[in-house]
Amino acid sequence: MKAWSEVFVHIDERSQKPRTRGATMVIDKCQGLTSMTDLLALTGDFVDHWKLSFGTSALLYEDVLRKKIVLARDYNLLVYPGGTLTEYAVLKGVYPEFIRRARELGFNGVEISDGTIHIEPDIRRDLIQYALDFGLTVVAEVGKKDPHQQPAAAKLAKQALLDFESGASWVIVEARESGKGVGVYGKDGDVHEQDVDTIIAMLNSHLDRLIWEAPLKNQQEYLILRFGPDVGLGNIQPREVLATEALRAGLRFETLRPVVEKMEQEEGLSMAERISKMLHRKVPEA
Numbered sequence: 001m002k003a004w005s006e007v008f009v010h011i012d013e014r015s016q017k018p019r020t021r022g023a024t025m026v027i028d029k030c031q032g033l034t035s036m037t038d039l040l041a042l043t044g045d046f047v048d049h050w051k052l053s054f055g056t057s058a059l060l061y062e063d064v065l066r067k068k069i070v071l072a073r074d075y076n077l078l079v080y081p082g083g084t085l086t087e088y089a090v091l092k093g094v095y096p097e098f099i100r101r102a103r104e105l106g107f108n109g110v111e112i113s114d115g116t117i118h119i120e121p122d123i124r125r126d127l128i129q130y131a132l133d134f135g136l137t138v139v140a141e142v143g144k145k146d147p148h149q150q151p152a153a154a155k156l157a158k159q160a161l162l163d164f165e166s167g168a169s170w171v172i173v174e175a176r177e178s179g180k181g182v183g184v185y186g187k188d189g190d191v192h193e194q195d196v197d198t199i200i201a202m203l204n205s206h207l208d209r210l211i212w213e214a215p216l217k218n219q220q221e222y223l224i225l226r227f228g229p230d231v232g233l234g235n236i237q238p239r240e241v242l243a244t245e246a247l248r249a250g251l252r253f254e255t256l257r258p259v260v261e262k263m264e265q266e267e268g269l270s271m272a273e274r275i276s277k278m279l280h281r282k283v284p285e286a
Contacts, residue, residue, distance in 0.1 A: 011249060014229045017048065017076055021208035022230030023170065024245070025049035026238055027177060027215075029056060033067055035238070043241040044075040049139070049170075049211070049234070051111065053177070055085040062105070069106040078170075079106075083113030083141050086127075091117055095127065103134050112163075113141035115174055121159065125166040132167050139211075140166075143174025147181035153195035156183070157202035164206050171206070172234050173199070175213035179235070189216045196226075208232075220247055221254040 004011065015022050026047050031039070040047065050072040057065055058081075072079035081102065089098035102110055110131045112124065119127070128138050140163035142156045151159075160171040175183040184195040203210060211232035214220045223231045229248040236244050246252050250259050264270065269277070 019048050023048040023232045025234035027053045027235045029053045039238050040075050046245040050077045050079045052081050054082045057081045078109045080109035080111050083111040087117050099134050109137040111139045115145040128166040138168045139170045140168040141172040143183045153198040157199045170209050172211045179215040191222045
């Protein structure tokens with residue numbers, strides 16, 4: 001039971017784990033076992049995907065990596081290495097060995113992307129199928145990491161559709177950890193609404209399984225206000241998990257304000273009238 005559940009009855013009404021929509025993907029750049037254990041003990045209910053960013057997992061000793069993977073899976077997380085490591089394996093010609101080793105290490109997912117290298121759509125489909133044949137859940141990522149080589153939104157959506165058709169369970173819209181000048185964001189991190197409109201128009205039936213990388217609060221705010229608390233958000237820093245969940249739940253200014261406005265419209269009461277009515281209500285004794 002949550003600490004305030006007896007007071008705030010409807011505080012956490014979004015979908016529960018294992019979620020098929022509204023996933024939160026945490027990006028792990030350097031979480032030790034102790035900090036990861038503490039974090040998941042505190043926030044495990046709110047995390048769905050755990051991505052060991054870029055190629056960082058290749059730098060870890062095997063026993064440490066295995067323990068991190070076991071810990072993630074104990075919390076029912078989809079855990080996978082970053083897509084850059086997958087691209088590195090493709091580039092080096094060891095993708096089959098990479099997939100086998102990922103499964104041996106205990107990963108239950110793999111991210112397939114072409115953010116740095118170029119992969120033809122038919123080859124990308126084969127890479128997805130190969131991973132599926134090994135029992136891994138595929139998370140595809142669309143977009144390029146170089147701010148000077150950004151595909152049009154329609155191209156991102158088209159590739160996402162192909163990835164879903166090829167068997168990907170989730171598709172991530174690239175934004176890097178900066179959230180600036182990449183994907184649907186401008187150089188200052190502002191949201192390009194027209195690009196978002198294009199993507200949702202083309203991916204309407206797959207929106208639940210779409211994860212928008214949104215490392216900046218203004219991006220998270222925009223997406224939550226537009227799509228609701230069950231929107232997929234990615235590249236969330238470990239230290240920001242609770243803050244992001246509070247944003248989803250309307251427990252921060254940015255998302256509480258619309259709730260206030262909606263309640264006043266629906267109930268026809270001003271805030272002063274609501275407070276007066278509340279204070280004259282009899283509260284049951286504990």
